[in-house]
Structure formats: C-alpha cells, structure tokens
Amino acid sequence: MRLSRFPLHTTKETPADAEVVSHQLMLRAGYIRKLGAGLYTWLPIGLRVLHKIEAIIREEMNRAGAVEVLMPSVHPAELWQESGRWQQMGEEMLRFKDRHQNDFAYGPTHEEVICHHFRQDFRSYRQLPVNFYQIQTKFRDERRPRFGVMRAREFIMKDAYSFHMDREDLAREYENMRQTYARIFTRLGVDFRIVQADSGNIGGSQSEEFHILAGSGEDLLAVSDSGSYAANVEAAACLPPQTPRPAPTQALEKVATPGQRTCEQVAKFLNVPLTGKVKLLVVKGADGGLVALALRGDHQLNEIKAAKHPLVASPLTFAAPEEVQRVFGCEVGYLGPVRCPIPVIADHAAAAIADFVCGANENDHHLRGVNWGRDCREPQVADLRMIVEGDPSPDGVGRIKFYRGIEGGHIFQLGRKYSAAMHLSVLDDKGQAVVPEMGCYGIGVTRLAAAVIEQSHDAAGMIWPDAIAPFRVILCPIGMDKSETVRVAVETLYAELVAAGVDVLLDDRGQRPGVMFADADLIGIPHRIVIGDKGLAQQQYEYKHRRAGKPEMIPATTAAVLEKLGT
Amino acid sequence: MRLSRFPLHTTKETPADAEVVSHQLMLRAGYIRKLGAGLYTWLPIGLRVLHKIEAIIREEMNRAGAVEVLMPSVHPAELWQESGRWQQMGEEMLRFKDRHQNDFAYGPTHEEVICHHFRQDFRSYRQLPVNFYQIQTKFRDERRPRFGVMRAREFIMKDAYSFHMDREDLAREYENMRQTYARIFTRLGVDFRIVQADSGNIGGSQSEEFHILAGSGEDLLAVSDSGSYAANVEAAACLPPQTPRPAPTQALEKVATPGQRTCEQVAKFLNVPLTGKVKLLVVKGADGGLVALALRGDHQLNEIKAAKHPLVASPLTFAAPEEVQRVFGCEVGYLGPVRCPIPVIADHAAAAIADFVCGANENDHHLRGVNWGRDCREPQVADLRMIVEGDPSPDGVGRIKFYRGIEGGHIFQLGRKYSAAMHLSVLDDKGQAVVPEMGCYGIGVTRLAAAVIEQSHDAAGMIWPDAIAPFRVILCPIGMDKSETVRVAVETLYAELVAAGVDVLLDDRGQRPGVMFADADLIGIPHRIVIGDKGLAQQQYEYKHRRAGKPEMIPATTAAVLEKLGT
Incomplete structure (x- = not known):
C-alpha cells in the first residue's frame, strides 16, 4: 500500500477524554474515531488489524471443527422471555419496539437464538456433537462506556455454542476449545494467562478466562509461582491455614476505644497486629434476615465467593448502617462476634486465630483476648476472603503472585441451563429423549486490538506483533x-x-x-x-x-x- | 469438508410461508433459518456463499482504490437531525432510546456518519479524492418484510461513499465504480444489466442500478433491442410521438355511456380503440390545489416522473373520490379535459391525438370527436407515462423490450446534498473553502445470494456459479x-x-x-x-x-x- 493513497490521520496531541494508553494511541494513530458514547468507527488502518485478528480466530475455530454461522443482531423478545432473561437482564440490554409495537432487543449474547435454531433442526444423537460459532456485532448498553473499544457499547465478538449428549463430551469439547483459544492467543503474539473464573450471570459450572497481561488491566489475577495455578482473584479459592488454632492464653477484656472505628485505627490504638483483629461485615441473608461475615483484620471480603454461600443472599447486599444500628445497638465500627444478635460465618483465616481483638457491640469499645468457642459460639467456617500475594497456591504448589490482565476470552461449561429452559431435546441411541449439554466460548474481537496495545507499546506509540500488525x-x-x-x-x-x-x-x-x-x-x-x-x-x-x-x-x-x- | 462433520439440514417439503423460489430453496437447502419477521440466521452452507460474495466485492473495491472502514450500526439521532433526515425518514428507520433516554437509530444507511468522520479529519484538497467503503449490517423496518433475505429487515450491505473537489472528479470516480461493479457482477457469474434509475430519497443527480435478470424480479426494466439503452421503467423517459397531431375531422358530440367507467368499458361501448381515448387522473398540485393528468387510454401513469413535474406535489398524492366529486360534480369514471375546472397536464402521447373520446364531466356521459385547442385549451405537455414494449428507445436507437430484474447494486452521484447539510468544507489549492461533491455506491450483499438463486435454479434446486458456490x-x-x-x-x-x-x-x-x-x-x-x-x-x-x-x-x-x- 502506498501511504499517499491511504487515508492516515495521525496527531501528536493526546486526546483529553481518553483515559488509557490504548484509547489514546488508537485515536492519535487514526485507528478509530468516536461516533457517540461507546460507539466507534474503525478507520482503514485499524480495520486491517481487526481483520487479521478475525482471520486467525476463524482459521483456528475451523481447524477445531467448529462451523461458522451468522445470527441476527435484532432478537425477538419472546426468545428471551422463554429463557427468563428478558426479566433478568438489566438496563445493559438495549430494548426497543418495531413499527408494529413488537418488543425486540439488540442481542448482547446469543444463547437463546442458537437454542431456537438447534431445536428446529436437531433430533438425534447422530447429529451431535456440534459447535457453532459466529463473528458478529453485539451491543451492551454500559452505564458508563469507557476506554474506547475496550469497553464500548457496540462491539464485535466471536461467540461459539456447542451441544453434547453428555457431560463427558462437553468436557472434551471444552478442552478442545481451551486448546484452540491457547493457539489463537499464541498466534496473536501476546503474553496471556488462562485463569479460573467466575461464571457470572451466564451461568454454568466451570469457566476459564484468557487474560492478556497488562499493567493497566482491570482484572487482578492470582498466579502460582509454580505456574500450576491461575485464577481471577474474584474466583480464587483460599486454602484454610495449615496449622490448628492456638489455645487461648489471654482473658477476655473490654477496652475503651473512643472514635477508633477501622481495623487499622484499632490495631494501632491497642498496639496489636492487624492479623490479630477480627472484623464483622453485615449482609442480607438468603432467608431475608441478616448474616455477619467475620474476616481477619488484614483480609478483604471476596463478594463473589460470599454470595455463593447458602446462607447469604445473592447478589451480595450490605446492610444499611441504620439497620446495623437497630440490630446491634451500636455503630458499624464496633461490631464483634461476642453476643452477636445474628448468625456469624467466619472466613477460615479469621476462625484460625486466638486471643483476637474485635468490636464489643457497644459504641467506642472493643474486646481483646477474645477466643472462638470460649467467649462466643464456634462460627460456621467458609472461604470468604480475597486471596493475597504470598498466600499458598490453592492447588498446594507454590505461592501466589499477582498480575493484572485484560479479559480477551472466556469459556464456559453451561450444562443444561439454557437447553432445559428452551426445551431442547434429542433422542439418544436407545430412543430416549435427552436434554443436551451446552458449552459457550467467547472472544472479544474489537477489545483484543486494544488489549494488545495495552500490553505492547512505548512512549512513541504502538508496537504490533507481526501476526496482526496493520x-x-x-x-x-x-x-x-x-x-x-x-x-x-x-x-x-x-x-x-x-x-x-x-x-x-x-x-x-x-x-x-x-x-x-x-x-x-x-x-x-x-x-x-x-x-x-x-x-x-x-x-x-x-x-x-x-x-x-x-x-x-x-x-x-x-x-x-x-x-x-x-x- | 466432510459432510459427516458439516451440519446440513435439507428437506423435501416446500415451506408454506415462502413465496419465491429463492426463499423456498434457501429454507429447503438449509442455507438460512428464520428468527423473526425479516430476521434470518445464515447457517454454515449459506454463510460460505455469503463470504465468497463478500470476498469478491472486497477484492474489487480494493483494486479500485477504495479503502475499507467499519462504522457502527447504532447512530446518535443528532447526526440525522443535522441532515434533516431524522424527520424525513419514516417508520422504516428503527429508532430507540438508550438507558440514558438519548435517541438513536439502527442505521439504514451511512451518509450522515461518514460525513461526520470526514469533517473531523479532512481539511485540504490534497487529501481528496477518497472513497470509503464498508461491508456492514443494516436494518430497515419494512412494513411487510418478505421473500426471505431478498427483502429482510436486517441485512448486509456493501456501502461506499466518495468525496471530491469538483463534479468532474465525482464523475470520474462514478465511472470507476460503475466499472468496478460491472467487474464484481461479472465475477459473480450472473447475467445482469446496468440501468438508469431514479435516485429516490437518497437524492442526487445521476444514478444507475445493477439488475440481476430473473423472471421473478420485482423491477421491470426497459432495454433497447439495440443494447444502447436500459432503464428501470420507473425512470425510463418516453420520446414524444414523431408525427404531428392530425387535424380534427369529427365534430364534438356528447354520448350517453351509462355505467361505463373504465377506458376499456368506454372504448368497447363506443367501439373505438383504447388509443383513441383520453383519461384524466386527479392529483394534488404543488400549490395545494388539484391538477389533472391526461393520459392516452392504453397508457399507465409513471408516478415517479409525474411527481417531478413542477406543478405536481411530491410525493404523488391522488385526490380522494369525494374531492373529485366536489370539484367536478361527477364521479371519477367520467372526467375529461373539456370545461375542466382544474389545470390539465397532458402526456405527450395523449396530447398528440385528435378526435378522441373522454369523459364529459357528467355522470354516465362521455364526449367523442374531442380535439385539443378546439374543444378545450391546449394542455401543458409533459412526459408522464410508463414506457411500454415496442416504444422507440429514448436514445433514438432501436425499440424497447422488457426484462424483469432484481436490484443488486445502485450507484449515485449525490452532489452536495449531504456535504452541504453537514457543513463539510475543505480548502482548495487557492485556500478557498469548498463543499466537496459526494458519490455513494451500494450493493445488497445478502440479497445478492437470493437474487442469484432466482436467476439460476431448476426443479431440483439451486445451480451456483463456480465463483460463489458453497x-x-x-x-x-x-x-x-x-x-x-x-x-x-x-x-x-x-x-x-x-x-x-x-x-x-x-x-x-x-x-x-x-x-x-x-x-x-x-x-x-x-x-x-x-x-x-x-x-x-x-x-x-x-x-x-x-x-x-x-x-x-x-x-x-x-x-x-x-x-x-x-x-
């Protein structure tokens, strides 16, 4: 290509409204232009990168035996009502009426649509397994679209949906897709990690994310220094302490801690380490009442793990300060498990310490020398906390180190969540009707271009890997x-x-x-x-x-x- | 590809709700599946055809020097308000509000968007000419979507927009695109005709359509048997008769024609040829009043040509029967130019006959032996009628033959309609601000697949040209x-x-x-x-x-x- 015939519009000025490097560089280098909030046009040089990414994805998906289809972006509401997601999806799903006043949505994902087609054409186990994919435009009406094409409202995804007679075959295809994604990310020329993930509102049992490592990444990844374990911190399990809880050595004592509300303040005031403090967080319970979550002073609550506890309401909802005041008779900064008016669930680490400090459930007072079982009831114990650097790896091999990553891909074992809701059924080799197992597999195509730039740039601009350079x-x-x-x-x-x-x-x-x-x-x-x-x-x-x-x-x-x- | 691993779903039954052959065959052969009214999913075998069509278009557009971009499907209302089309576009434009209650549309075409980007990056004549194209998904909320992907609501188009310093350069690029389209349609392996066309609501001066010939085509094409002229009948001019009007030979006579309302009835009743009858059609005038259009009994009104007459309101609107009754004092079936209470515009052919028959402007009566100038005023004369087979070709060479075609492409010289409305401006080589000239060029990608099937099939199924066969x-x-x-x-x-x-x-x-x-x-x-x-x-x-x-x-x-x- 001759640059004299190729419209390239570069600028030295950093655009004022671009927060991250990839967004700044894509605007400066004339890769994209903004049309509206979360709406971007790909200019010729940017589109060349996008097409190269798409070509690699298409080649590898075809090689893996998936077959390409193209589904509409506009979805009739009926399908989403059938799965129940018409109600569940929030404002992120863009909805509208056509000229005949029928309800539609701009598809943010295609589980319902592919299920609809599956039940029209698939009758027998002989037609399975099958894996359909598409490279297609989606819309999610983000409240605050930002970072350019990294979190745009209109974007291109490669989404794939597989159907299977049983869990074993689903697991086989999941592994096939896992290897295919690894090949795709390797061919893109990026440094990436496969991490265990939370399935979020897509649902299903197992899921993993493919992260492009970048200091600016929105996601924190917990990776074992042995290389044997990696998880999004929101999904990372924490091992219970290996050593048993020490025996009590101190007597229970109430101390005045006027105005000392945070763990840091109390630890300093009483001259104890943060690790010797237990804090209580009050959340809504699954039964409509309140539940207290006990964590060690230096630990943070992992809201996603907590919300999965059977006694805790999902999504996680914190009690309002007034409600806490009413139930405990004191402010939020002075809560503790001794004479606690609601059930307590303690994180493994909080349950493993003795002679700890906690709130006295009375304003301006804390307790010291507190011991589980002696001064209060033994709590239910669960994995509630965020993993931290230096923790033993949950698989028992090595210690955890943190990385930052940008999610570029996500693979799920959905099970029968959608196939059951949408009444899918095929006959097995004995003539019995079976609800097929489903997997789904996504790559954020437009976002990938930005993620590569976040990982690979310097002060002068972008640095493209050969495979996807314009x-x-x-x-x-x-x-x-x-x-x-x-x-x-x-x-x-x-x-x-x-x-x-x-x-x-x-x-x-x-x-x-x-x-x-x-x-x-x-x-x-x-x-x-x-x-x-x-x-x-x-x-x-x-x-x-x-x-x-x-x-x-x-x-x-x-x-x-x-x-x-x-x- | 091994068919055992390729999901193919064929059926012998002709789907009940598919009216045209291409729609029937695409459903039977498992090329597409319906998701909703005018919404279709492309299954693997169909998508292979689509991708081959896209590849040919992309290659030829690149070869012609056009550069590919990708614009969003969701457009902010502000842009369409700026061009004035937010009001002009009817219900065919799908509109909606996002979560912040801002107005958007699903783009049915992209003149406004490309103009918006042009004015951000283009300042100088040195950057021109430029021709941007995209292969992208559009939505038009057809009142009655039908014929499968032939007239779907969501569809893929290749649209291109070029910008020029003057009309000469626009004409050059228009010719370049004309040849490029001819190469594309030739490579697709289809029998096509390039015909003069009406610009419709896209606007602009010159436009031509690329039609795939097929007996089932919705458009009628007027083609000279010399091959030197071709036009969509709606755009085909008619030459005035070559011979002067004969002198009157009959006296004016009023005859009773009880119950004889149509030209055919009257001609038969009075035993005169249809070509000896003049009919009046009453439409709204540009000034708000009514205007009568006079046509020969055997001719049909060309509404598009009529609407372009300066005395006629656009779009063409027929007067209601009650209004005609009120103004003429008789029913619609008995109108004539003698003592006509409103201005008369006669088609060339109607103005060229003598001793004709027409309504007497009195129920159940007609006049015979009527002559322009003698019995009524000489009318204004214009080209108002539909061309018919056997007419002399408007270019003077040969006679007209009709073909049926499916519009697959359309090229326009837009001039400054959008560039002026959107305030585009570039500096010429003397530093003067110039509003650029625009061209636009469209191909209906998804529709093409159906059009090829309409042209090329037999009782057993589709017959693909090699270049785009799955x-x-x-x-x-x-x-x-x-x-x-x-x-x-x-x-x-x-x-x-x-x-x-x-x-x-x-x-x-x-x-x-x-x-x-x-x-x-x-x-x-x-x-x-x-x-x-x-x-x-x-x-x-x-x-x-x-x-x-x-x-x-x-x-x-x-x-x-x-x-x-x-x-």
Missing part, C-alpha cells in the same frame, strides 16, 4: 523526489515485497524523515527500512525493529529484508 | 462402507483436491445414491463426481455438471477432475 514493514525513502537512485531502489524493493506477499507500506508522501519515523512508530509497524543515497552508496538499507533501540545497516537486497522479516 | 465439487462414493476400493479411491481424490486448493465436499454420510444426488442438486454444487466399483473397474469416475442432463464417464484421475473444474 502492515509488517514500512519503507521510508529519504529524498525520493530528489534522488532517482532512491526512487528506483524503493520502488523496486516495494514491488518485490508485494510480489513476495508481504504486507508492506511505502511512505511516499514526501515527508521529512522525522515525520515518517514518528508516524511509523506511532502506528506501530514492527519493521522499518530506510532507503537513502548515503546507504545506497554502500549498497545498504537501514533496518530497525520497532522494539530495537538503534537501527542497523543491512545489504540493500530484498532477500536481506525478507530475512529480517523472518519470511 | 463448494465447487461434491464427491459421492457408492458403497464406501462396503468397498475398500471405493473408500481408498475417494479418500485419495478428496485429499488431492484439498491439496490443490479446491473447495470440495465429500458426502461420507453413507447415504443411498438417490439421497446423495438429491442433496447435491438441491444445494446446487456445480460439479459432481460419483465413485463406484463399477466405474473404478474401468478406471473411470462419473462426472456431471449441475446444468447437464446426463453424466459422463471420465478417467479416474485427479487431473481429469481438475480439468473438468477448469482449474
């Missing part, structure tokens, strides 16, 4: 309009690279070297060749990889360039 | 499970065709020949190879082209098969 190599001729030697050399090289099937960009705009180099760096082309009279006199081109600090001289031949490209 | 060749082994010879032969041929890059489908389902052949014919694979013990004993395969009546025997070699495919 162009693999850029040719920068110096003084092309003045030197016939340069002109002939660059045109010959350009023609030969095109003939070799290389995605090459020729900067024939007649700009100064500084402008050419700044643009090449900003748009992130991995390989740069400079052709000038000085080098040509020595029969040399200047070569620089986008990551390299300094350029190097290479022989002025197409073969030498192809060698640098690894082609 | 698979080019199907291998049908006879008794593959019983004969090792057949199994080895077909697997070898399959592997060698795959290696040669041929899109081959292997029917390894173990079905009877009749079932295999019926499916192969229904899904329309152009080439069929049958491999059986009998043929192999003679070292022969059976070959049949989908269009051929009988199969033929060819040598049992991959080379012989490739030769048949023309590869």
